[in-house]
Amino acid sequence: MRLPAYKTKIVCTIGPASRSEDVLERLMLQGMNVARLNFAHGTLQGHKEDIRRIRAVASRLQSHCLIMADLPGPKIRIGKLLDEPLILKKGQEVILTVKDLIGTPNKIPVDYKRLPESVSPGSLIFLNDGFIQLQVDRVSDEEVFCRTVIGGPLLSYKGLALPGVNIYADAVSDTDLAFVAFALQEGVDAFGVSFAETADDIRKVKGFAQKDGQSAYVIAKIERPEALDNFDAILSAADAIMIARGDLGVQIPLEDVPAVQKKLTHKANLLGRPVITATQMLLSMTENIRPTRAEVSDVANAIFDGTDAVMLSEETAIGKYPVETVEMITKIAASAEREKKAVSALADLPAYFKTGAGSGNTTVENIVSLNAVESANALNVRFILTRTQSKGVACLISRFKPDCWILSCGGDEKMNHFLALSYGVYPVCIDYETTGFADGVMQFMDKAGMVEKDERVILVEDASPQDMHETDSLKIIRTR
Structure with a gap:
């Protein structure tokens, strides 16, 4: 076999x-x-x-x-159409009727007798799994007058959906x-x-x-x-x-x-x-x-x-x-x-660096970026802050797809543009040469109304700003 x-x-x-x-x-x-x-x-x-x-x-x-x-x-369906596919065009008036008849380009039968009482002017009606959308203009006893919002081809007996409307029928x-x-x-x-x-x-x-x-x-x-x-x-x-x-x-x-x-x-x-x-x-x-x-x-x-x-x-x-x-x-x-x-x-990236193939030759930057994300998750921190020029550390943090935002701070415009590509990274231009990285970033966030008093944030940077070869510092600080 x-x-x-x-x-x-x-x-x-x-x-x-x-x-x-x-x-x-x-x-x-x-x-x-x-x-x-x-x-x-x-x-x-x-x-x-x-x-x-x-x-x-x-x-x-x-x-x-x-x-x-x-x-x-209890699925609502349209009835038999005379010619199909029927092409509905945007802006076209369409009448949905509960009368038993063969559908034409302007009048389409529906097998739900309580349709007129289920909708009102402004209601949206979806046909064919939502690919066609109609908006109700007015309602009579047996007919619903609609305007086509999104058109397309329609075949006989396709489904009709009324989002958010209670259907008067048992499952x-x-x-x-x-x-x-x-x-x-x-x-x-x-x-x-x-x-x-x-x-x-x-x-x-x-x-x-x-x-x-x-x-x-x-x-x-x-x-x-x-x-x-x-x-x-x-x-x-x-x-x-x-x-x-x-x-x-x-x-x-x-x-x-x-x-x-x-x-x-x-x-x-x-x-x-x-x-x-x-x-x-x-x-x-x-x-x-x-x-x-x-x-x-x-x-x-x-x-x-x-x-x-x-x-x-x-x-x-x-x-x-x-x-x-x-x-x-x-x-x-x-x-x-x-x-x-x-x-x-492969989907469990943290495990890769802890116990998988990546654990044998990992770097300080890998460990710092992983710890930053795990610390942010454990403390429910909303922001991880990095220096733009710190050798791509924002991208290393971004690969773990954290729940918080990663603020990449600095004046390198070209790198800021590139960082707009990375998940969760928000580049900001900040001059912190005179104030220092931590103080400069905290002042910016406070003025921007991004943080509340006594809120934790995480800073990831190199311990020696003049030596940009390695990112090896993680700090958890509170806003003032």
Whole structure:
């Protein structure tokens, strides 16, 4: 038996581009471990046929392939568009309607009847994971009149998000439970609960299966702020989690998503729950044969963080290169796993100088810069002060990425410009020839209102100012 060259699991969304037995076989041979069926799209008959084909191919290949039914949940979607993609242009008026009709360039149907009462003039509405943004101008009983703030191409049934708005719907609806009953009958292995808010949402699906005399693995999709607030309980109730970054990124500030992703992954790892990292992993391969460098880094970093599986959505459901995309993501996984230990060790720079390869031939400057950062962290110091001309000591401190600021003080303009490149370094021009380094810097900070009375700061300098060959002095002083 030949094992794969990587251990990360690959989740592929099955759709028009991948539902034939030929493509399914190629996907499995390339590395697909999980087939995701998105019940927000398609028909029950279509899903039934997909399940049959997946099982037939897996049996023929003597391969295990988990089938996951992704329940729609309370996600709001637009309806069917007459012509697609529909291109929305900045400044264009768009009417969102709850009427049952086919969408046109100026009127788009929405499957949420309470949309008009959920928004008001000035509200922002996000379409397609936030890539398209509308602002509400006015509201009527059945229609919401909007102005396009950020335009772009829009396809049928794409998601609609209302950041900060309470959606009047349960995470697990009667429709979802009907899908569960159907999927259990067809032998589906696991269920994704969309927009889970509490552990009860997970238990609702499990309990429903138990009443039917069956068991169900349930994957909690983390997409709402409420899920973050209740994450520990959700994690305990669920069999696995999916970090669904698309909807999560419009429900919380987009810039917070990377840190949230790392924290959730860590918590799930501690409890031994599998983690799926999802949304736009290799999105550009929906249209292109190669991914972007940023996408490759995104997949690798998810693996470095400890994810169990990476998920492909449009890439394999409707993309032009579903098989090539899986081939690419497995190559990234193999490379990331091969380098994971080395990357992890390199990330702990202090340990490198204390116990690693750097401990054998370290210098005084290395030890002083490391001690400065550790002292600053221990004492909650806000500023480390250095001389600009002290042989690059600001850069040596900066490499440890401290929480505090590093003020590089002096009159060397060219070096000050260069130090603007280094993390956490703030160059300031100070003439301390007459006052001395410590007094001159403290006077500057006091006049600038940067420090409070009796506050600690750290000075790093050379003990003999006239000899600039070595930085060997660290002082902790208090402001006056």
